[in-house]
Amino acid sequence: MKETAKKGQYCGQPLPIGYKVDSQRHVVIDEREAAAVREAFKMHIAGAQLRDIVQLFADRGVMGRRGKPVSNAVVYRMLRNEKYLGEFYIQDVKLNVEPIIDQATFLEAAQHFKTSRNNAAGRAKVNYLLSCKMFCGYCGSMISAEAGTGKLGKVYRYYKCGDKKRGKKCELKPFPKGHLEDAIILATVNDMLTDEMIEKLTVRILEVQEQENADDPVVGLRRRLDSNKKAPAELAGRDRRRRGPWPGLSFGCPGGRGGAAGAGDPAGRNKKGPDSPMRWSRPGCAPSASETSRMTTSALG
Template identity: 30%
Template sequence: MHAIYARVSTDEQARTGYSLQDQVNQCRKKLLSLGLSNIKEYIDDGYSGEFLDRPALSRLRDDLRAGLIKTVMVYDPDRLSRNLTNQLIIADEIEKYGAKLEFITGSYDASPEGRLFFSIRGAIAEFEKEKIRERSLRGKRAKVLSGKPLFGRDPYGYICDRDTGQYVINEEEAKIVRLIFKLYTENRYSVAKLHAQLKAMGVVNRSGKPFSLSVLDHILANEMYAGTKWYFQKYQKTVGQKKRKVLKRNVNEWVSIDVPAIIDKETFQKAAEVRRQNKVTAKRNTKFEYLLSGIIKCPKCGYAMRGTRFPKRNNKDYAYYVCSAYVNAYECDNRRCVPSQELDEAVWQEIVNMFKKSGGIRRDRNKTSDAGKEKARAEARLKKLKARQAAILKWVTDGTIDLEVAEKELQKLNSDINAAQAILSAPEPAAKESDVSPTEVFEANTFEERRRIILRLGITVTAERSENGETLYKIRF
């Protein structure tokens, strides 16, 4: 029996129109011209050539092992694989089981010289593929560094104006974006509650359907709505057949451009803070209830203390806070467990008493003022950096500076711009006194209500167990 192997990936088929049928027809014609008529086809439609895990290829290899195949006809070596190592593995298997490998686009010689030529050809093809990918990425990066966006599908709330190369606000959709942020920040909703509220209000997306939870979460996390569009934050790595893993790039590789803002940065920062609190308080992230989780620290070493439970004794569950220094391979003298329920109640009662006495918590404003000064410095630095960036781009246009030199300078500038923008987009360090009212504190009866209030207050708690079994703690505001 004689085999035809044909393959095309979905992306490649859409891009180049590489036809499976043409491959099969050419291979069949070649086999028939050699007087070989008992033909079986092995076709992988929509599978990447980067990996050997392909259904038709696996069947072909099984039939080779069984000694059923005498000839394997393939249109081109890259149909077997785009990876040189994989090409050689398959070629070795074909020879090992006594079959002959043939290509339409060229001959294959099993001699040492022929195998060397085959290897060189495969290496060149692999090198060219990587160069094309690198040039494409470099071109995209250069375009963004010049302040021009990379257009794809219109982001919700915007229109891609391809004539001017800029984003334009879609006012009808922008109204909904503002409503989403308003409901989320003012009511401190979870995404699920926000979804339910929008559905009840009859708010729908472009398709006339309610927004999904994932889309709402993406909108709330997208800094583009506050005027900054980021590129090259993540990349996809193919880890298997039809399997991709999304990985984060180093922050120095991120590139940003300014776009028209639909909401102000303060609203976006509030949304970021609500998202952070929701993540901490989400029931799916905590098996048990620890009121001070994430804000309690060890007074001896400064490491966080974590909630833990010991096996039940006398049908009772025992919950404690313990120093997490050992997790970080650090020795700490604070080895006694602090009962969590007892400490949670004590801290909460002290907060209630403070609100009863003074109507709120008086905190040191130094942290907030320092953060404001840092943001002011970052804003001034960002203005200078962008002016420098604009000047370099003008020099490139005028031919005053070499393109390669300009690109290196722009990359360094972009790294500094990203660092300044990261400072500006950081959430405020602490909530204001007016953010939590006495009524909220006095009426907070559930764990979730108390947990949210404690997080909004921005407190830090240190605690330890004395030798006589007393729990000692301090609250810092």
């Protein structure tokens, strides 16, 4: 792939809207799509909403790379994509690609994102605590922040139904910003921050967390990994219990089950002298009770 990039040829993910690959696999500008991209940047800087930019691509017949209509998410990534500056890299190799957007336009668009121009709460110079968090009880429209200046120059700030703000009919009257925010904060402290409610919230949060852990495959894999780490220690413990209090000595019969020298006693430990406490009275059988007592006395003394 790196050698291909050194030749100026592209091989990678689908190209952004506005670019295409020619017959020699060089990245070139698709003028029809690029015109829509340039217009999208201009609309964003002018304060247009994402849905307006999406409609621009629909009107011009420009589709996404998978054949689907351009969505808000596509436009959102587009306005931040440095590839429109001609910045194409493949394994640290820069391709020679003509930019669609100049540096000044790209930076100006980025500044508008920093101030969240498409968000009402972000546009406001004053912090509206409830902006984009309430809905009208009459028509269901989102409540918006609003401000107006009186005859004496005093600024009045309040909340207003979104539909009514756009000229539609709604029974909800505007209400002052400070009065509503104070009432909401007071109700939150009195009704939500009680011992009973905190306990309920704690239980609910733990339930949600457990459910998320159960649904998360990574958590399941970690549990299996921890179980596998414990398995060798458990096997070693069972093996020690099976061999008894004298490591290296197995009781039983020949053929892999202990006893006389053979498959079960490859070291020939039971071939001791007649005075050895490890001598067995009958080859291939377990020691008698007197022999076991004698071995125990020898081991302890």
